Every structure is written in structure tokens, then in C-alpha cells.
Amino acid sequence: MSQARLSPGVHSGRLSADELARNFSDVAPPLDAHEARVAADRCYFCHDAPCIIACPTSIDIPLFIRQIATGTPDAAAMTIFHANILGGMCARVCPTENLCEGACVRMEAEGDPVRIGALQRFATDGLMAREGHPFRRAAPTGRRVAVIGAGPAGLSCAHRLAAKGHDVVIFEARPKPGGLNEYGIASYKTVDGFAAAEVEWLLGIGGIELRHSQLLGDQMTLEALRAEFDAVFLGMGLGGVNALRTEGEERANVLDAVAFIRDLRQAGDLGVLPVGRDVVVIGGGMTAVDAAVQSRLLGAENVTIVYRRGQDRMSASLHEQDHATSSGVRIICNAAPVAIHGNGAVAEVEFAYTEDGPDGLVLTDQRFRLKADQCFRAIGQRLEGVPVGLVLEGGKIAVTGPGRSSLDRVWAGGDCAAGGNDLTVTAVAEGRDAAEDIHALLTGGDNG
Amino acid sequence: MADLRSDFIGIRSPNPFWLASAPPTDKEYNVRRAFQAGWGGVVWKTLGSEGPPVVNVNGPRYGVVHGADRRVLGLNNIELITDRPLEVNLREIKSVKRDYPDRALVISLMVPCDEDSWKAILAAVEDTGADGVELNFGCPHGMSERGMGSAVGQVPEYIEMVTRWVKQHSRMPCIVKLTPNITDIRKPAEAAKRGGADAVSLINTVNSITSVDLDLFAPEPTIDGRGAHGGYCGPAVKPIALNMVAEIARSPETRGLPISGIGGVTTWRDAAEFLALGAGNVQVCTAAMTYGFKVVQEMITGLRDYLDGHAMELGDLIGRAVPNVTDWNRLNLNYVTKAVIDQDACIKCGRCFAACEDTSHQAIAMKPGRVFEVIEEECVACNLCVDICPVENCITMRELAPGEVDRRTGLGRGDYANWTTHPNNPMAKAAE
Ligand SMILES: Cc1cc2nc3c(=O)[nH]c(=O)nc-3n(C[C@H](O)[C@H](O)[C@H](O)COP(=O)(O)OP(=O)(O)OC[C@H]3O[C@@H](n4cnc5c(N)ncnc54)[C@H](O)[C@@H]3O)c2cc1C
Ligand SMILES: Cc1cc2nc3c(=O)[nH]c(=O)nc-3n(C[C@H](O)[C@H](O)[C@H](O)COP(=O)(O)O)c2cc1C
Ligand code: SF4
Numbered sequence: 058m059s060q061a062r063l064s065p066g067v068h069s070g071r072l073s074a075d076e077l078a079r080n081f082s083d084v085a086p087p088l089d090a091h092e093a094r095v096a097a098d099r100c101y102f103c104h105d106a107p108c109i110i111a112c113p114t115s116i117d118i119p120l121f122i123r124q125i126a127t128g129t130p131d132a133a134a135m136t137i138f139h140a141n142i143l144g145g146m147c148a149r150v151c152p153t154e155n156l157c158e159g160a161c162v163r164m165e166a167e168g169d170p171v172r173i174g175a176l177q178r179f180a181t182d183g184l185m186a187r188e189g190h191p192f193r194r195a196a197p198t199g200r201r202v203a204v205i206g207a208g209p210a211g212l213s214c215a216h217r218l219a220a221k222g223h224d225v226v227i228f229e230a231r232p233k234p235g236g237l238n239e240y241g242i243a244s245y246k247t248v249d250g251f252a253a254a255e256v257e258w259l260l261g262i263g264g265i266e267l268r269h270s271q272l273l274g275d276q277m278t279l280e281a282l283r284a285e286f287d288a289v290f291l292g293m294g295l296g297g298v299n300a301l302r303t304e305g306e307e308r309a310n311v312l313d314a315v316a317f318i319r320d321l322r323q324a325g326d327l328g329v330l331p332v333g334r335d336v337v338v339i340g341g342g343m344t345a346v347d348a349a350v351q352s353r354l355l356g357a358e359n360v361t362i363v364y365r366r367g368q369d370r371m372s373a374s375l376h377e378q379d380h381a382t383s384s385g386v387r388i389i390c391n392a393a394p395v396a397i398h399g400n401g402a403v404a405e406v407e408f409a410y411t412e413d414g415p416d417g418l419v420l421t422d423q424r425f426r427l428k429a430d431q432c433f434r435a436i437g438q439r440l441e442g443v444p445v446g447l448v449l450e451g452g453k454i455a456v457t458g459p460g461r462s463s464l465d466r467v468w469a470g471g472d473c474a475a476g477g478n479d480l481t482v483t484a485v486a487e488g489r490d491a492a493e494d495i496h497a498l499l500t501g502g503d504n505g
Numbered sequence: 506m507a508d509l510r511s512d513f514i515g516i517r518s519p520n521p522f523w524l525a526s527a528p529p530t531d532k533e534y535n536v537r538r539a540f541q542a543g544w545g546g547v548v549w550k551t552l553g554s555e556g557p558p559v560v561n562v563n564g565p566r567y568g569v570v571h572g573a574d575r576r577v578l579g580l581n582n583i584e585l586i587t588d589r590p591l592e593v594n595l596r597e598i599k600s601v602k603r604d605y606p607d608r609a610l611v612i613s614l615m616v617p618c619d620e621d622s623w624k625a626i627l628a629a630v631e632d633t634g635a636d637g638v639e640l641n642f643g644c645p646h647g648m649s650e651r652g653m654g655s656a657v658g659q660v661p662e663y664i665e666m667v668t669r670w671v672k673q674h675s676r677m678p679c680i681v682k683l684t685p686n687i688t689d690i691r692k693p694a695e696a697a698k699r700g701g702a703d704a705v706s707l708i709n710t711v712n713s714i715t716s717v718d719l720d721l722f723a724p725e726p727t728i729d730g731r732g733a734h735g736g737y738c739g740p741a742v743k744p745i746a747l748n749m750v751a752e753i754a755r756s757p758e759t760r761g762l763p764i765s766g767i768g769g770v771t772t773w774r775d776a777a778e779f780l781a782l783g784a785g786n787v788q789v790c791t792a793a794m795t796y797g798f799k800v801v802q803e804m805i806t807g808l809r810d811y812l813d814g815h816a817m818e819l820g821d822l823i824g825r826a827v828p829n830v831t832d833w834n835r836l837n838l839n840y841v842t843k844a845v846i847d848q849d850a851c852i853k854c855g856r857c858f859a860a861c862e863d864t865s866h867q868a869i870a871m872k873p874g875r876v877f878e879v880i881e882e883e884c885v886a887c888n889l890c891v892d893i894c895p896v897e898n899c900i901t902m903r904e905l906a907p908g909e910v911d912r913r914t915g916l917g918r919g920d921y922a923n924w925t926t927h928p929n930n931p932m933a934k935a936a937e
Contacts, residue, residue: 091897099574102796123803127772132806 062356065212066430067331067402071356077327082196084245084380085149085175093179095177097126098173103162108173109161113478113486114141120158122176134184135191137177140263142216142489143209145185145239145255147482148178149246152343152374156482169340169382175451180254185254190261195222197264200499204285206275208236209470209481211292213488213496219264220498226286228271236294236483240319243347245354255364272442283466288495291454291462291469292488295438295479301339305397306434314338314435316346321351333431337406338361340435346378348433349386354390360386361427363406366413391419403432440473460491468495507812509805509819511545513785514678514703514763516636518545518609521819525767525788526551526639526682529798531587533597540601540677542798543805545611548680548706548788551586551641552594554616554626558586559647561864567724568627568715568735576794578741579716583726586615588681604632611635611680614860617899619665619669627675637678640671640694640702643709645686645736652911655709658684661696668700677922679764683707683749685742690749694759705753706765706788708746710736743769747782751830756785771800773807780819781826805895818931834924836901841911841918842877842886842902844868850899851877857900863888881912 062071071079079332088096098126100122106307116137124133137144153159153174161170200223204211207229215225241337258416259303260267273279273293278325282289298313300306309332324330333354338345341364349362364371368390371378382388399405406429440453448455450462453475460468470477470487477483511521523546531550533539539547553559561584570579588592602610614636616622634922642658649656657663664681671679676910680681681697683690683706694705712734724732724907752877753759766784770776771792792800812819846857846869853875861869867889868883879890891900905918907909926933 096898102800104797104799117802120799120802122804123772123800127774127803127807129773129803129810131805132803135806456523 061253063334063358065334066146067333068349069329069331069352071332071334072328074328077355081245081248083248084243085178085184088172088175088179090179091153093125093130093176095175096176097122099163099171100126101162103482105163106244107160108157108171110165111156112140112158113267113480113483114144114147114489116140116144116177117155118173121180122171122173125176125180129229130180131187133176133180133250137181138184138191140489141482141485142259143255143481143485144177144251145181145339146209148174148228148236148245149323150242151480151482153374154376155374173295176460182437185258190258190263192216192220192262194220194262194264196224197224198499200224200287201285202288202290202499203282204284204290204292206236206294207256207267207269207472207473208228208292208294208484209238210294210473210484211236211290212256213485214292214468214470214492215265215288215375215488217489217492218495219262221492221500223264223287223496223499225265227265227267227271228277229269229284230272230275230293232269234267236268236292238486240322241315241344241347242322242481243318244322244388245351249501274444275440278501279446279464279467281463285423287466287499289453289467290460290488290491290495291444291467291483292471293440293442293471294472294484295440297436297439297441298434299439301394301395301434301436303394305403308397308399310430311397311403312434313345314340314433315438317348318344318351321355324501327355330355331431332357332502335428336431336433337427337429338433339406340364340392340433340437341366341373342437343373343377343434344438345433346373346381346386347378348435350381350384352433353384353386354433356433359428362386363387363389363392363408363427364453365391365411365418367391370413392425393418395420395424397432398426403429405429406432438472443473455489460487461494466498507809507818509545509809511786511819513765514608514637516608516609516611516678516681518786520545520801520805520808521609521786522801523547523609523611523765523786523788524793525790526641527790528584529790530595530911532589533601536597536601536844537604539793539798540608543801544608544798545786546558546611546636548583548611548613548639549598549635549770551593551613551644552591552630553627554622555591555629558588558590560852561588562728564728566631566735568713570715570741572718577739577791577806579713579715579737580791580794581713581726581735581737582648582737585611586641586644590842591629593631598630598633598635602636609630609636611637611639613639613641613682615644615648618652618657619807623667623670624674627677629699631675631677632756635677637680637703638671638675639682639706640667640681641682641709643682643684643707645684645710645712646734655684655686656927658682658693658709659801661692664693664696665700668697668702671725672701678703680704680706684709685749685768686712686747690752691756691759694756694762698759699760702762704758704763704765704785706767707749707753708742708768710738711742711745713737715868717743720726724904725766738768739795740769740771743775745770745780747778749823750784751782751827754824754827755830755899759834770804773804773811776825777811780822781824782830783824783827785853813903827829836923837921838924838927839919839922841905841909842888843881843905844888844890844900845886845903846877846879847898848902850896852896852899853877854895855893856893860889862935863868883913885913 120134121136121428158170471484526548568581644654648654766779
């Protein structure tokens, strides 16, 4: 065993290039045509299907699966894309066990759902591999819409607007489009540069101008955009990160999980990414799981997720939790951090066990310490840099109906808007629905 | 994108998918929902004469054959024609047609075999605005015992006579629906043509008993301890229907007679096969009864994809396979193929070996390590192994190149030659 593998502290190169390549390969390899036929055959083509209702974008799942079963996967892909233009990414990242597959009547019958996510990937991969973009734009309307953020919400909104014949300009703060698809989603869920390829494919519809490195509030103001454009859609996600408010939080190697994941997603060579030997992740959501699992995959020896409430309250799905534990991550529930110890850098994190009672969460006297040379905060993101004048609700942009904000001709959707569930697919749905509403307004329909 | 609009004997519909005359088309409520779901047309559930309507049994009326996972492969029924009053049906037909002028609405009819009965019903349907009539000469149970349905459809002279009355007393396009419960389907089709029919539709259901209750010792569906034969339909009858459609399409007597293809159409592919064999459109019953009206969406997108993929329009597909349907004695006996097993794809189940060794030509060798190989010296190219292999494309048939020696016969592959000139044929005419 190499020295680097077990050396304490935060180091790069714990694993060989081969090991890294294996660890970060596709976590759910695609179905081949035969597997897809077999999987599709299990769909009952239910009436008013529960899976459709469970999908935030309401993809006609039984129809697309029947189209696969009858040998027309391209038609299946079109059924998907009509409802969800990021159906390719969603096939990879949706927690299907909580959505479509969780609702599949086969769960009721035999506890084993139709593999909807895998089938969706089969269909969409096939069509996206073809030359050209499958949607045509309607005749130009001469209307212009500004979209803030090239994440799932913004992209979905922009595509639907472009399809309706409007011209769209996307203002994106980062150098690359995709939002968390590019900077956040676990890398083994979206290998081979899929996020970037998907954006390029989506923009193939035409009529969407992407301006990167454009930060709303810096390079331009909402006021100016409202003056210049017929409508504005805000899809800026959640840029800020919640603090632990724990003593010692300022110590070195106490980091934001999202920043760690961002670096990981952008690293050309995973071998240069530093990771601790003992890693502690604080949080209970998808971000916590992704940071923990990817730390393990980079070669951390001991990785522990510590969540302050019971396991049933973790927002990471059971499937995600299983993925973590089978990757060698330990999950401790009902414990909250009380101090981060160390001499300059973190060395130990101290926790108190908690009790979730009628008066909320209380810390008990039971304490324990975990060795840590790296500690990740993954206790949620928050909205940052909201333009003035927008009414907020629970720290997010308040919206009514299909994403109408408190300002005239300004819509919001995705993570930055109140009311969603912080999933890629929900951002897609909200972007799409806002686009329909904007279109209705711009073409003289109901003006809300 | 291919245009699916269809014109069948002058009756237009946005696509060639119609619902067949059956429970899905028995009332206004259903037909409206069917049109909303995208069906191009319907043939209304068969109407009878004025007066007290027929009655149905009040116990189960279907039998079923299931495949694995309870997939419906075949359905059998003992239902009669509509059991709702004539005037109610006529009023509803008029109302639906008024709201859906772009969809095809054809009325199926079955009345006693006398001219006055037909004259009366035709007068009654004339002002509904319907696009045509379909004569139900096919129903094999209940009505046939009363001298209607397949009792007419099995006697070509009756078909001709009734069709003639209909053409005489009505200006509406007339489709004659044929029963498959007959030895030679060309005879009733010829009779319909002689009588002046604008088209034939086929098949109606096949006489059948789907299963026997082994405790009650009675056929299913069982009504109070007894059962009667019913009419079989669904995926299981498609091969029978395809052959009958092809027979009519290629017969010199009936060639060019428009055909509405019916029987087991469940997917776009089934429909495309009927169209390729000469059907101008298709009608569907069991697939809708199994999966609901929404199945038509898959048929529409699938057919469109297929046509686009082959750069064809709907009209290019209709009848395209008919010239390639021939008689056995015209098949090329010098077309030689051999089975080939792809060792990388093989999962070593051994089914090909069992099939060939036990029931065919002992042309597959089982070698150590469960390696299965074709013995070309024995292979007669029956392709049974291909059909029963669970892995798609694991076993394929390789065509011998011209001149290549067939290791079974030791002869080089020759040019086209069929049975009519084969030396073993006592009736062979010397090749000219
Ligand atoms: C680590 C992690 C893992 C996740 N894993 C999953 C998963 O597996 N499955 C799942 O369904 N969901 C997952 N999520 C949630 C999912 O990624 C988000 O719900 C989704 O990306 C929200 O889309 P959005 O378009 O609203 O925001 P984002 O994806 O955040 O996109 C917002 C975009 O706006 C830009 N922007 C922000 N502010 C400005 C500004 N002022 N001016 C201009 N541009 C701006 C940002 O740079 C960004 O590109 C994960 C989230 C995280 C953090
Ligand atoms: C329950 C049932 C009732 C039917 N009733 C009629 C009828 O009234 N008139 C008729 O012409 N055909 C009737 N049929 C036959 C269908 O129209 C159709 O010809 C047959 O079912 C084959 O098509 P399929 O395999 O798509 O079901 C009936 C079929 C079923 C299953
Ligand atoms: S389908 Fe079932 S519920 Fe409906 S009429 Fe028939 S037996 Fe009754």
C-alpha cells in the first residue's frame, strides 16, 4: 500500500489513476437495447398513471415506455422532451425512488418498480446522439426575454420560449452554463461531460444567446433588464451556503461541501484533488451524501456523515443513503456539532447527541468526538444577491401560480423560488411553466 | 414528418386508425373520448332493426388467454350486437358526427336477411351524417343462430344479395365485414365485390373456446355452469387476419378492392404490416379494450417514425408487400442459408440444441464447456433455433454466396429455380 494512501492530513494522489477512473465511472451504466426491451415489457400502461403524477414534469411515462417496447425509442425520447427538455439529465439524477419509480404500481405488486429512469436514459441518449436538434422554432414573435442563470430552470425556460418564437438572452454568472448540472451533481451520475453536451444540444434550437460571466447585480441590474426586455425570468439558484455557527468553524480544512464538489466536477485530473484521510460531513441531504461518497472515492479512509435528526428526516433518499453506506460511508444520526477542535486546522469535531421532542431539537449531555482532518458543511444553501424590490418568502423569491414574482413581468423558478423541493426536475418544470405563462402574456393572453 | 391523413373509399380521417365495431364504440360517451384520445375514426357498434333490442347474457361475456405476466394474448367474447334502442344510437351518432366532422364515423349494421329490413334500417341511418355503413356478416355467435352475422357471411350468395340491396337503397359507401370462419376467404370477398361493395373489412372474430373450467367441466366464460363458443380476437388472431387480407389483396378476382384490416392490431408495427399487405386502414378493438383509448398515441407516433425513417408516405406503404406474397411453389429452392451462432452473444442455455437434436435435423453440436456449434453438413436452414433462442440476434441465418457449396448437399448454390421445374416434381414442366 502506498504511503500517500494512508498519510494523515489533506493530500492529493491517495489513489492511482486507474483506481480513480474506476471509482468515478458511470454509477448506473446505460441499458442496451435488449435490456431496455425487457425492462419496458414490464410496464402495465396504467390509466392515469401514478408515475406521471409523481413526475414534477408530468412526462407521459407509460407512453414513452410503450414506444420503447414497440421499437421506436426516438418517438419515446420526443414524448420525454416535450415535457422535460432536460430529460437526459433527469434520467441520471432524479431520485426516482421518491418520484416515478416510487409510485409505480409494480411497487405495490411486487416491490420492484419498472426501471423508468434507466429507460428514460435509454431513449434520450439515443435521440441526443443523432445529428441536429429535434425541435423547430415557431415563427419569430419579435419579443425578447432575459433569463438569469443557465441552470436547469433557466435552460428549460429559455428552450420553451425559443420554441415559441421568442428571442432569449441568458445571463450566467459563471464561465460555464449548466448551473448545478455542471458544478454540483455527483460526477459518477453524469460522466463524460454530459452536462456540457446537453446544454449545447439544448441550445441547438436557436434563438438563445448565452452571455457568460454576467452577474446580475454586478454587470447589470434587474431594473435595466426590465427596461430592455419584454420579460425577465430569474433562475439563479441558491448561491450562498448556510453556516454551522459552531465554535471553531473558522479552522482550516472546514469547507463548504458545494465548493469541494464544484472543484471536483471541474478538476481535469482527479489525482491532484486534495482529500483528508478522516473526513466528517455535516448534513443529511444529497449534498452531504455526494461530498461523503466522493471523498471516499478519492481515497479518504474514514468518512462519516453526521445528521442532527433521525434517519427518516434525512432529505437524501434511502437509495442515496444505501449508496453512501455501500461506498463505505458511515452515517450517524441524531447528533449535532458543538465544537470544532484543532490547532490551526481541524483535528476533531465534537458532537452532542440530540433528541427531537415537541419543543424541537435539544442537545443531550452525551458527547463524542470524531477524528477529522477535513470537515464539510452540507447543511443547505440559501439565496444570495436578490435584486431589491422582490418580495421574499422563507428566504426565497415569493411566487404565485406559474412563477410570477411580486414584480410585473418578472418570473422566478427553480431553487431560488419559494415552494419547490430543490430537485433538478422541479427546476425544469418551473422554468417550463413560467415560459408558458410568459408566452401567454407576450402573445396577448391572460396577463395575470 | 409523414402525413398520416387517410382517405379510405372517400372517407377521410386524420389517421388510418379506426376503432372496430365493438364495445369501445357502443355509445356517444365512449366515442367522444376515443376521438379526444386521437382515434381517426370509429365503426359504431353494430345496430339491429327497430323494436326491442337484443339482450346480452348477464354473467361474464369474455374468455382470455394470458401470456407470461398476464399479458392479454387473446380474448373471446359472447357479446351480441348493441343492446341499446336504435333511436338512442342514431341520435348519439348524429350528435357525435356533428361535433367531429373531421373524423370517420361508419355505422355497422346487422338486420334479418330480407330486403325490407335492410331498406328500413338504411333509411333510418341516412340522415345521421355518418360517412358510411359496414355490414356485419361476421359475428359468429348468438346472431348467426338467428340467420344473421356469420350465417350470412358464410354463404357468398347471401353476401352478394344483401350488398346489392344496400347499394340500391343507399348512397353511402358500403364496407362488407367478413367472417374468418370459412375455408376460403376469397369467396365472400368476391361476392361482396360482385354485389357492389366499396370495400371489405376483415376479420371479425374466430370461433373459439378459450379454456375449460376443470372443476365445473364447462367452457369459459361459464354462465351458470354452461358455456358457449365465442369469437376470438386480439394479438393471437393477427397471423390469421394477415393471411386473409393478403389473399384478397393478391387474388386476381379481388385485387384493388379496398380492405380495412382488422385483427390483433396492438402496436404501430401490427398496423404497418396490415397496410403493407394491402389494407387501406386498420381497425382496432382488443388493444383498446386492454390498454384504453390512449394506445392510439403510440400507433400514431410509431407509424410516423417508421414512414419518416423509410422516407415513405402512407400511400407508399399500402400494398407494398403484396407483390412479394406468392405461392409456395414459386419460392426459390436455390436460396440456401445456414444457421450461425454468435459465440459472444450465446448465454449457453442449450435450447437450440434441444430443439434441433430432438425435433429437427441434429445440426447443432454440444461441445465441452457448453459450446454450441452449427454442423453445416446437417443444417437444413429451418431456422427453428433462431426462433426459440432467447437472445435476440444470437443465432442468425447466413445466406450462401452464389456458387458457394452447400455442405449438406455438396452442390454449389445455383440460380433461381422453383418446384415447378424441379426434377423431383412429377408435374414439372421442362424449363423453357
Ligand atoms: C451537491 C448537489 C447535488 C445535487 N444532486 C442532485 C441530484 O442528484 N438530483 C437532483 O434532482 N437534484 C440534485 N441537486 C439539486 C439540483 O442540483 C438543483 O435543484 C437544481 O440545479 C436547481 O436548478 P436551478 O436552475 O434552480 O439552479 P442552479 O442549478 O443553481 O443554477 C443557477 C444558475 O444561476 C447562476 N446565477 C446565480 N446567481 C446569478 C446572478 N446573480 N447572475 C447571473 N447568474 C447567476 C448560477 O451560476 C447557476 O448557473 C443537487 C444539488 C447539490 C448542491
Ligand atoms: C366484445 C366484442 C364485441 C364485438 N362486437 C362486434 C359487433 O357488434 N360488430 C362487429 O362487427 N364486430 C364485433 N366485434 C369484433 C371486432 O369488431 C373485431 O372485428 C375483432 O375483435 C378483431 O379485432 P381485434 O383483434 O382488434 O379485437 C366484437 C369484438 C368484441 C371483443
Ligand atoms: S368491466 Fe368489470 S366493472 Fe365494468 S362492467 Fe365489466 S365486470 Fe363490471
